[in-house]
Amino acid sequence: EVQLVVSGGGLVQPGGSLTLSCAASGFSLSGSTIHWVRQASGKGLEWVGRVRNKAYSYATAYAASVKGRFTISRDDSTNTGYLQMHSLETEDTALYYCTRVAVANSWRFDPWGQGTLVTVSS
Amino acid sequence: QSALTQPASVSGSPGQSITISCTGTSSDVGAYNYVSWYQQHPGKAPKVMIYDVSNRPSGVSDRFSGSKSGNTAFLTISGLQAEDEADYYCSSYTRTSTGVFGGGTKVTVL
Numbered sequence: 719e720v721q722l723v724v725s726g727g728g729l730v731q732p733g734g735s736l737t738l739s740c741a742a743s744g745f746s747l748s749g750s751t752i753h754w755v756r757q758a759s760g761k762g763l764e765w766v767g768r769v770r771n772k773a774y775s776y777a778t779a780y781a782a783s784v785k786g787r788f789t790i791s792r793d794d795s796t797n798t799g800y801l802q803m804h805s806l807e808t809e810d811t812a813l814y815y816c817t818r819v820a821v822a823n824s825w826r827f828d829p830w831g832q833g834t835l836v837t838v839s840s
Numbered sequence: 841q842s843a844l845t846q847p848a849s850v851s852g853s854p855g856q857s858i859t860i861s862c863t864g865t866s867s868d869v870g871a872y873n874y875v876s877w878y879q880q881h882p883g884k885a886p887k888v889m890i891y892d893v894s895n896r897p898s899g900v901s902d903r904f905s906g907s908k909s910g911n912t913a914f915l916t917i918s919g920l921q922a923e924d925e926a927d928y929y930c931s932s933y934t935r936t937s938t939g940v941f942g943g944g945t946k947v948t949v950l
Contacts, residue, residue: 753939755886762843763878763886763929765939779938780842815885825874825933826891832884 720744720829724816727834734806734838740799740816740831751819752792753800753827756812756836763781766790766814769799774822784810806838844869844930844942846943851948852920860945862930864914870911874933877906877915881926882945889928890915917947925949 726738740752751774754766767780769790778790789802799816815837817827845863852858862869863879869875873893878886888897890906893913903918913932919923930942 755941762944763880763931763941764926765931765941766845768939779936782939795908797877803846825931825939826888826895826897827870827876827878827886827931828888828891830885830887 722816722818722829722831724814724831724834727814727836729837729839730806731840732806732808732838735802735804736801736806736816736836737833738801738814738816738836742797742799742818746794747792747797747799747818748794749820752790752800752817753817754790754801754826755815755817756810757815757833758812764812766801768819768830801823803836806836808838810836811838812836818820841868841934841936841938843938844932844940846928846930846942846945849946849948851869851950853862853950854920856920857916857918858920859916859917860928860930860947862915862932862942864911864913864932864940866911867936868911868932868934869908869913870871871935872933873908875906875908876931877904877913878929878931879924879926880929886929901928914925920949922949 877890
């Protein structure tokens with residue numbers, strides 16, 4: 719079965735750090751661009767950032783709301799993507815999804831992980 | 841990057857057709873044919889329904905179709921069914937190599 723499994727969420731204090739993992743099974747992530755998307759409770763989807771594949775030198779890009787605080791990376795040897803979050807703010811509280819775009823020159827997020835909840839609170 | 845603009849809600853009776861709009865700018869929706877649409881049922885992860893403006897993934901009903909005109913993309917659901925009741929989000933690639941989503945549209949089947 720083709721799936722992405724997201725883990726690492728939890729409760730963290732403002733100013734703290736947390737790292738999320740996105741493990742692929744049933745397919746290889748190595749040729750894909752990995753994206754992270756978040757959704758605050760009762761709110762819409764927000765694009766967080768992405769890391770491209772080796773052919774594109776693992777280039778990253780981030781939403782303005784997280785730039786400088788979040789870092790996206792990947793380890794193709796373990797078929798896993800990562801989202802490192804620092805200087806967390808209460809506004810970062812959300813369900814975090816990982817997904818991928820498999821083919822360059824396309825905009826299709828598929829599949830999606832089940833999401834992991836990050837709660838930033840004192 | 842501002843969110844794309846979608847109507848908050850759209851409703852229709854079973855069997856009817858509805859269309860959801862997604863308005864951006866010349867820096868996102870209008871810049872490329874890289875617009876996709878996602879269906880999200882409560883408590884579930886999003887599911888791609890349309891990608892690259894008008895392409896439908898295998899397994900998605902042909903009642904779903906997509907199009908674009910200028911800076912606005914559209915998702916049309918024909919022959920509305922009870923199972924189509926969900927939130928729908930558009931997404932676009934942007935000129936700054938980032939992504940952006942719309943605010944979401946709640947579809948209600950009357």
